[in-house]
Amino acid sequence: MQKMTVVLTLISWTILAIYLTPFIWMIGTSFKPIGEWGGPHLLPQNPTLRNYEELATGGIYGVRGHFPPITRYLINSIITASVVALLTTLFGSMTAYAIQRYRVGGSTFASWILSLRMIPPVAILLPLVLMTRFLGIYNTLTGLIFVYPVIALPITTWFMIGSFKSIPREADEAALLDGCTELQAFYRIVLPQSITGLATAATFAFLFCWCEFLIPLLLAPSESTMPLTVFAAYFSNQYGILWGPLSAAAIVIAIPVILIAIIIQKYIVRGLTLGFIR
Amino acid sequence: MKIKAVTWLVIPTLVMLLALVLYPTIYLWYMAFNSYHPARDPHPIFVGLKNFGILIRDSEASYAILTMLALVGITIPAQLVLGSLLAMLFTAKNTRGKLGLRVLLLLPMMIPAVIIGLNWKMIFFSKGPLNAFLSLLGVSPQPWLSEPFGDPYLTLFSIAILDIWQWTPFITIAVISGIESAPKEVYEAASLDGASEIQILWHLILPMIKGIIVIILLLRIIDSLKIFDIIYMLTFGGPGNITTTFPFQIYKTGFTLTSAHPDIGYASLLSLVLLAISTCIAMIIMKLFHIEKLIWE
Numbered sequence A: 001m002q003k004m005t006v007v008l009t010l011i012s013w014t015i016l017a018i019y020l021t022p023f024i025w026m027i028g029t030s031f032k033p034i035g036e037w038g039g040p041h042l043l044p045q046n047p048t049l050r051n052y053e054e055l056a057t058g059g060i061y062g063v064r065g066h067f068p069p070i071t072r073y074l075i076n077s078i079i080t081a082s083v084v085a086l087l088t089t090l091f092g093s094m095t096a097y098a099i100q101r102y103r104v105g106g107s108t109f110a111s112w113i114l115s116l117r118m119i120p121p122v123a124i125l126l127p128l129v130l131m132t133r134f135l136g137i138y139n140t141l142t143g144l145i146f147v148y149p150v151i152a153l154p155i156t157t158w159f160m161i162g163s164f165k166s167i168p169r170e171a172d173e174a175a176l177l178d179g180c181t182e183l184q185a186f187y188r189i190v191l192p193q194s195i196t197g198l199a200t201a202a203t204f205a206f207l208f209c210w211c212e213f214l215i216p217l218l219l220a221p222s223e224s225t226m227p228l229t230v231f232a233a234y235f236s237n238q239y240g241i242l243w244g245p246l247s248a249a250a251i252v253i254a255i256p257v258i259l260i261a262i263i264i265q266k267y268i269v270r271g272l273t274l275g276f277i278r
Numbered sequence B: 001m002k003i004k005a006v007t008w009l010v011i012p013t014l015v016m017l018l019a020l021v022l023y024p025t026i027y028l029w030y031m032a033f034n035s036y037h038p039a040r041d042p043h044p045i046f047v048g049l050k051n052f053g054i055l056i057r058d059s060e061a062s063y064a065i066l067t068m069l070a071l072v073g074i075t076i077p078a079q080l081v082l083g084s085l086l087a088m089l090f091t092a093k094n095t096r097g098k099l100g101l102r103v104l105l106l107l108p109m110m111i112p113a114v115i116i117g118l119n120w121k122m123i124f125f126s127k128g129p130l131n132a133f134l135s136l137l138g139v140s141p142q143p144w145l146s147e148p149f150g151d152p153y154l155t156l157f158s159i160a161i162l163d164i165w166q167w168t169p170f171i172t173i174a175v176i177s178g179i180e181s182a183p184k185e186v187y188e189a190a191s192l193d194g195a196s197e198i199q200i201l202w203h204l205i206l207p208m209i210k211g212i213i214v215i216i217l218l219l220r221i222i223d224s225l226k227i228f229d230i231i232y233m234l235t236f237g238g239p240g241n242i243t244t245t246f247p248f249q250i251y252k253t254g255f256t257l258t259s260a261h262p263d264i265g266y267a268s269l270l271s272l273v274l275l276a277i278s279t280c281i282a283m284i285i286m287k288l289f290h291i292e293k294l295i296w297e
Helices: A001-018 A021-030 A052-055 A071-102 A105-116 A122-135 A141-147 A149-165 A171-175 A181-194 A195-211 A214-219 A227-231 A245-263 A268-272 B005-032 B052-059 B060-089 B099-112 B114-122 B129-134 B150-181 B183-194 B195-206 B210-224 B229-234 B246-255 B262-288 B291-296
Strands: none
Touching: A001 A021, A001 B060, A001 B099, A021 A245, A021 B114, A021 B195, A052 A181, A052 A245, A071 A105, A071 A141, A071 A149, A071 B005, A071 B114, A071 B291, A105 A122, A105 A141, A105 A149, A105 B005, A105 B291, A122 A141, A122 B005, A122 B052, A122 B246, A122 B262, A141 A149, A141 A214, A149 A195, A149 A268, A149 B005, A149 B291, A171 A181, A181 B005, A181 B246, A195 A245, A195 B210, A214 A227, A214 B229, A227 A245, A227 B114, A227 B229, A245 B099, A245 B114, A268 B099, A268 B150, B005 B262, B052 B262, B060 B099, B060 B150, B060 B246, B099 B150, B099 B246, B114 B129, B114 B229, B150 B195, B150 B210, B150 B229, B183 B195, B210 B229, B210 B262, B229 B246, B246 B262
């Protein structure tokens, strides 16, 4: 039995290590000096922090390209993703309560919201680009905050429906008998009981906005408004790819995602399968 | 009739989604009957069914749909097999460090797809690590992304490898949660009766997670309709249009100047086709899985 444990554990972790080699490669490259970028070694021979330093201050590589400091894009990403996460968690939980407790809109409304989670954004982006141009918010952070809910709102609504479902009805029904209105029962009884659910929904919304590439690529492509994901594409152009700073930028983008993955790992399946699998 | 107070709660969501989804859909329908190139025309020109005629004869668009189906056909079976095997290994009684395994395995599908694309551009690079590794095994280097000249279909295969790598963890994690949601007593009773772990898996667990496998399959199909970032970073739909899947075809038609029909009218029609495909699959999912039950029971 003991032997079996050692063997299975060893096999599992070896497979995982091989599986994640691309990431290990990326981490290694982020510490490689320019001469080693295309080289065959997994880990840097002469490790350096230069790539990270240049990421913070901006870098120039002659014809191979240049890039501005990362700070601004980090801020852009944090602002848009946080605002959208808060907004859509608020609106999403309100909608979820009305749907789950009072069947507002019936199953048609609920299925419509769910189906929105499944639509490829590229299919509706053309009108949205024209619309933001018309509203004068094309190429602004406001424009991104305006459009991101199209991916975030269905997620938070669905997640909160699941959370409210797991809170027993008796609690808010008792409050209604005590003379609370439905709205009071919502924010006095149901909301305080679903703090974990709210936090997780907001985290999911944040994650999806943080990772979004296509929407900002089309809506906010200028050097001052693009988020980190679009900035990362900056390092690759027709003259070549700045592997070192690119890998460093990738690590910066990935770190919050890894932290979030650890925090919400219990809920990930539910979040990613729209609540079909718990 | 007096509107109930709770109804007001859905108003912000409703307004936002109407503006962000319903209005664009109506606009797409309107534009599908027009020809409009913003740089050339002051306003859209009504052309009737002309765009539909172009669509029927558009070999690029039908090729893009075929590419999308081919990718789904290659990747999903591979992901189901690999993902289920990994799930069994990771839930085996004797495997240690289960939580760590699970969280780390999530990374490929949680890290932004752009980063994955750039990461693999490095891996697939002609003098990159994959070829370096293959040469250790005595295999000659392959032009994974067809640089400079190689079999263009190898590029499509490379995209498939990447997609399998990225999304196998999804299957694994979902199957794991299926295995774990099965009642514990069943295993105990079975193992008392002397059934081996493999027998338990095959006869008890597999039937139980069948429903899960169906839903995963449908969700994977839906998700593969969204593959964009990877293709943008890795191949930009090339070489030629070998790796141009349908969403990328819409991007090329409506948002760049490199296409043969840089026309918002025609791009709108293509968008509608994609919307129709994804809506059909979404409806199948919701029919199959009784969302009434999911929400209210």
